[in-house]
Amino acid sequence: MSAREIVIWVLLGVGLLGFLVTAVGFLLVDDFYEQLHYLAPSSLVGAVAIPAAVVVHEGLSQSGAKAILIALLLFWANPVLTHATLRAGRIRRKRQWTPTADEDIPIAPESE
Amino acid sequence: MNCWLLTALAILACMIPCFLLCIRRDTMSRLIGLEAGSTMAVMVLLALTEAYHQSSFADLALTLALLTYGSGLVFARFLERWL
Numbered sequence: 442m443s444a445r446e447i448v449i450w451v452l453l454g455v456g457l458l459g460f461l462v463t464a465v466g467f468l469l470v471d472d473f474y475e476q477l478h479y480l481a482p483s484s485l486v487g488a489v490a491i492p493a494a495v496v497v498h499e500g501l502s503q504s505g506a507k508a509i510l511i512a513l514l515l516f517w518a519n520p521v522l523t524h525a526t527l528r529a530g531r532i533r534r535k536r537q538w539t540p541t542a543d544e545d546i547p548i549a550p551e552s553e
Numbered sequence: 554m555n556c557w558l559l560t561a562l563a564i565l566a567c568m569i570p571c572f573l574l575c576i577r578r579d580t581m582s583r584l585i586g587l588e589a590g591s592t593m594a595v596m597v598l599l600a601l602t603e604a605y606h607q608s609s610f611a612d613l614a615l616t617l618a619l620l621t622y623g624s625g626l627v628f629a630r631f632l633e634r635w636l
Binding site: 499525 | 608
């Protein structure tokens with residue numbers, strides 16, 4: 442087994458570990474806000490490590506370039522989607538995004 | 554069976570909790586399951602690209618990645634107010 446193949450196996454293993462953390466987290470956690478945390482391992486670790494393995498295997502060919510695009514897209518989109526989902530969930534529950542009167546959440550004063 | 558096929562199968566197994574989340578939980582948790590499942594589906598397609606040496610499969614993965622972003626935002630926006 443060459444060094445390149447070892448790197449590919451390691452990257453695939455790291456990527457799978459990210460997906461496994463997400464899968465196990467979904468099984469163990471019931472709360473919506475906690476479930477949101479488990480989106481990150483799949484989108485930030487798994488979605489970068491597996492395209493990286495493709496790039497190591499293929500080089501900067503057509504497939505490699507597409508893998509880089511996919512990794513960049515998922516890496517960039519995940520925080521945006523997580524925030525949009527969190528915002529939607531909070532507004533559905535509380536009917537507003539800002540803290541309600543019964544919540545003791547300190548808000549930073551607006552800078553002048 | 555090569556390492557890419559094994560990876561695709563393993564990711565498919567990781568999608569099972571996402572399906573369970575989509576079936577059993579409340580509406581917002583279903584959206585989380587959908588987003589995670591879509592990301593995993595993109596990676597399955599990418600692994601199959603390498604497993605079968607079909608570079609055209611990567612186009613599907615790229616398209617799905619783009620659609621995942623758009624659909625996630627649209628679902629979140631609609632679930633926020635109207636659904």
